[in-house]
Amino acid sequence: MPKWTSLTLKLIAGLVALVLIVFIALAGYISYNKKEVLALVTASLNKSLNGTLTVGNMDPTLLAGFPDLSLSLKNVTLKDNKWAAHRHTLLQAQDVGVTVNALGLIKGKAVINKVVINNAAVYLYTDSLGYSNTSVFKKSKPQPGAPEADQSGLATVKRINLNKVSFTMDNIRAGKKFQFEVNKLNGALDYDGDNWDGRFDLDTRVNSMAFNTQRGSFLQGKRVAGPFDVRYDAANGVINVKPNNLKIGSDDFIIGATFNTGKEPVAFAINIKADELLWKNASALLAPNITEKLNMFNLQKPLKVQAVIAGDFGSGGDPKIDVSCQVRDNVLTSPGGQVDSCYFDGVFTNNFDKGKANGDENSAIKLFKLKGSYQQMPFTADTTMIINLIKPVAVGTFKSSFPVVSLNNSLGGDPLKFGKGAAKLNLRYNADVVDYQIHKPVLTGTIQVSGADVTYVPRNLKFTNTSFSLYFGKDNLLLRNIQLMSGRSIVRMDGRVDNFLNLYYNSPEKINLIWNIYSPEVRLGEFLGLLNARAGKRYAPRRSSKINYAAQLQEAFTKGAAEIHLKADKIYYRKFLATSGIANLYLRDNSVIIKNINLRHAGGGIKLNGKLVQNGSYNTFALNSTVSNVNISQFFYSFSNFGLESLTSKNLRGNLSSTARVTGRISNTGDLVARSVNGVVSFNIAKGALLNFEPIKKVGKFVFPLRNLDNIAFYNLGGTFDMRGNLVTIRPMQISSSVLNMDVSGVYSLTKGTNIALAVPLRNPKDDYKITDIEERKKKRMRGIVVHLRAVDDEDGGIKIKLGRDKKKDDEKGQDKEKS
Incomplete structure (x- = not known):
């Protein structure tokens, strides 16, 4: 090994050994002077507090923060000056790790580079008068002439880690309560003068996020996890949380926020976005008063959602909530039914009227460009709104x-x-x-x-x-x-x-x-x-x-x-034809009131008034009718001869005028119910004739065998019938014709019981029309021999003619004369 290399390594080893010796010496110094160092740290921190920070014990951890000195603080509590009145401890921690700059300790100043809090509870409390225990951090103004050291600010903390920490913010005055169980929060802070940037990694469970405790909590029971970046601008006191990906429950969100600590009370705005979120999952994140309403609806596929929650931590009432969403090709279900192929852009706000307070009463749901298919009926709605969720x-x-x-x-x-x-x-x-x-x-x-x-x-x-x-x-x-x-x-x-x-x-x-x-x-x-x-x-x-x-x-x-x-x-x-019909009908319940029906029929006119009442399988009617100058043959044909068998449209000729007040029944198929008609019918036939009328021809066989009774002409014939079911009572009626004269009265039955009295003079009246004196004509019509006949039922259901009077009726007339 070259000599210079060996020398360098020795020098480095010597320096490391020196640092270690110094570091161990410092640790030994702290251990030996534990009370003095602990007092120095707490005194440094308490200078910035309106309250009391106490530490139960302190031990150095040699290698945990090397080359800085790490201290383990046990049983740490932080209380404000009014704790005795409200009894809410701001911080209570079993274990707080503090990494202190060793050189700063030597100089007598605590520089804290890292704080680790384990198994702790943080409780921020504001009472009904607005006092908060966070005032512990608000240092009162220094006295003039005080030493510069006493005016020092809160110690700088560069890193913070929280583990198993319960965080509560309870604002009685504003009706707000936030409570989080922080499983983990790791953060690092970089300072630029009084400004700082932070990067945090969060894992917490939301027990309460109630902006209005009367409404309930947002995100209740939800786990929130993920990283976020924070910037603090000391000039305006704004904390800006940059948008970042966080998980709430199992869903991904992009969440950002701002907190303006320069205002009193602190204002906030939270921005939340989700590109794919199921309706039920979104509903579960909101306060119960909103969730209850939203759960009445559902969207089958995820939707795109963006929300802004803004307010402050001091005032009461609800924060301002604005939510927008996009729904595309979805299936909407609601109490009113299901909408398929549903599209819309939706907006929710609880500040619809800007001049009123936030809340359900001032809430609105707006749907724009709504379209879909309801029970196979496609529809569109440009703008739909639901205003005021209370009413x-x-x-x-x-x-x-x-x-x-x-x-x-x-x-x-x-x-x-x-x-x-x-x-x-x-x-x-x-x-x-x-x-x-x-x-x-x-x-x-x-x-x-x-x-x-x-x-x-x-x-x-x-x-x-x-x-x-x-x-x-x-x-x-x-x-x-x-x-x-x-x-x-x-x-x-x-x-x-x-x-x-x-x-x-x-x-x-x-x-x-x-x-x-x-x-x-x-x-x-x-x-x-x-x-x-x-x-x-x-x-x-x-x-x-x-x-x-x-x-x-x-x-x-x-x-x-x-x-x-x-x-x-x-x-x-059926056979009836009328023209130029005018009618006024009034329908109520199961009845039809007929007023002023006017028809042209068979060359004449018909007027009707009355009432029709529906009653099960048949209908009852009450009619007042006026028939004016109609062709009688066509009239009888149109009404199927009114149920008569012996007298039909083929037997009649002339012009009929009639009035009737009748009641009866008609079936649901439009047929007159047999023998149901009751009432009075009066008629007049002008220029009439009886053609091949079998009852008259039977009379002729008895009285006028040599006269032609196939065509009996009469100029004017009138009478009145009383109708009672199957019986038609013929009031005394005179028939004057070209062939014979006849007085008629009695009962005609549609079944059994016909008994009609006929008085027929034998003289031939064919030339009576030449007598111009009406009174003389009346006297002459019954002169000479008069034959009395009776029309009664025969054994075959028809009518037979018998000679003689009705003895019963003659006796009744005799009795009437005696009484008179």
């Missing part, structure tokens, strides 16, 4: 275009079932949110349906090629351009409902729909379903938190009323 109100605009058959998914095919066709919606709504459901929305906008096939299930009414437009104003519903087709019937309608939405939700029985209906051609047989009593599903009362749209719609249909004003060019019903 939520939802506002927004809803747009959608879809095949109407998709409505069957939400309505269940009852009361309306849709086939082909298209729907288009453009609605703005304002609604309360009750149990996380849109409740009683106030709507403005339009609903348009075109080319649809619709079945009204409770009445089994089917319509094709249906089109309509609904216009929602603030209070009213307008129905425009409605066209329905059922078979060969075409119906065009317009309508309105005043105060619609209020009544729909609160008093459906008060809904009154005003319809104006026009039809160029309507066939009533295609609407016989209106005669059926409502049939359909029965729904439970609306007590569930989930809205049953079908039940609401069914209830409105069932309880609501309609006022119908109808015009029709042609009206068909």
Whole structure:
């Protein structure tokens, strides 16, 4: 080995040996002068404190911080001057390792390069008056003339390690509480004058992060782990935590923050980002008052989230919370149903109105560019908001275009079932949110349906090629351009409902729909379903938190009323044809009130008023009718001879005028129920004739075998019938014709019980029309021999003619005369 190399190695070895000797000497000095050194360290630290730092014991650890001197402090406590009043110890540690600059100790000054705290508890406490035990670090102003050494600041700490440390910040005045169980915190600090930079590695469990203790804790029970960089700017007192990757639970976040210690109280802003975060995981990080609401919803796939929490540690109330998220091609589930292919940009804030305090009452959820598919109905909503989470109100605009058959998914095919066709919606709504459901929305906008096939299930009414437009104003519903087709019937309608939405939700029985209906051609047989009593599903009362749209719609249909004003060019019903029809109908519950129906039929007119009541398998009616100058043959033909078998349209000729007040029943198939009619019918037939009327021809066989009774003409015939089920009572009636005269009275039965009295003079009245004196004509019509006959039932169900009076009726007349 060269001599210079050997000399160098010896020199280095000598220096190391010297350092070791000095280091061991210092350790020995400290051990020998333990009390004096401990007093020096604590005195140095206590100079910067408004309180007391005590250390139970101190031992040097020779090699732990070489070449600095490491000290192990046992049972360290730090208390402020008012500890006796509040009893909250700022620091209590079983073991604190302090690495001290050895040269500084020799010079009588503690320079602390590293602090390691193990098994400790840190408790920062602020009472209801605003006093904090952290005032222990706030040195009072030095007295004038005090020695410079007494004005020294807190000792510089370059490295800090925490292990198994409980950290609590309890602010009674502000209602805030933070509590962390720090498993590990390793940090290194670099100083630039009064500024410093730090790099920390954290592993902690959050027991409480309550910005408002009444609302509960954020991140409760979550593990937070990862590195973060910190910068302190002494000029403005701002601590800046640079954004870095941290794990909260099993999710990755980028978290940054600022803390402004230059303000009183200390202000903070925490920024949180996550590129992929499940909804349930995000909800679990928030305070219970928010989590409870968010858990009513879920998104199947992760979403992108960014949040800012800002406030201060001194004032009460909630911090300002702003959250934004991006949802792309996701599946949203909620109490109202599931939305597929869901897209939106979302924002949450608890400071919607900048002039009000942060909190649930001032919170808002905003959804921008929302689109998705609800029960196969695609929709868009430019902006949707839910304002005030205590009494939520939802506002927004809803747009959608879809095949109407998709409505069957939400309505269940009852009361309306849709086939082909298209729907288009453009609605703005304002609604309360009750149990996380849109409740009683106030709507403005339009609903348009075109080319649809619709079945009204409770009445089994089917319509094709249906089109309509609904216009929602603030209070009213307008129905425009409605066209329905059922078979060969075409119906065009317009309508309105005043105060619609209020009544729909609160008093459906008060809904009154005003319809104006026009039809160029309507066939009533295609609407016989209106005669059926409502049939359909029965729904439970609306007590569930989930809205049953079908039940609401069914209830409105069932309880609501309609006022119908109808015009029709042609009206068909079986054999019946009318023109220029005008009608006013009022529908309520299971009844139809008929007012002022006017029709042109068989060359004359018909007017009707009355009521139809639906009752199970049949319908009862009460009608007042006026028939003016109609062709009697066509009239009887149109109404299937009114159930009469012996007198038909083929037996009649002339013009009929009639009034009737009748009640009866009609089946759900539109047929008159046999023997159900009761009432009074009065009629007059002008320029009439009986053609081949078998009962008269039977009379002729007895009385006028040589006269032609196939065509009996009469100029004016009137009478009144009392109808009671199967019995028709003919009030005394005079028939004057070209062939014979006849007085008729009695009972005609549709089954058994016919007993009609006929008084027939034998003289031939064919020339009576030549007598111009009406009174003379009346006297002459019954002159001469009068034959009395009776029409009664025969054995075959027909009618037979017998000679003689009805003895029972004659006796009754005789008794009446005696009494008089």
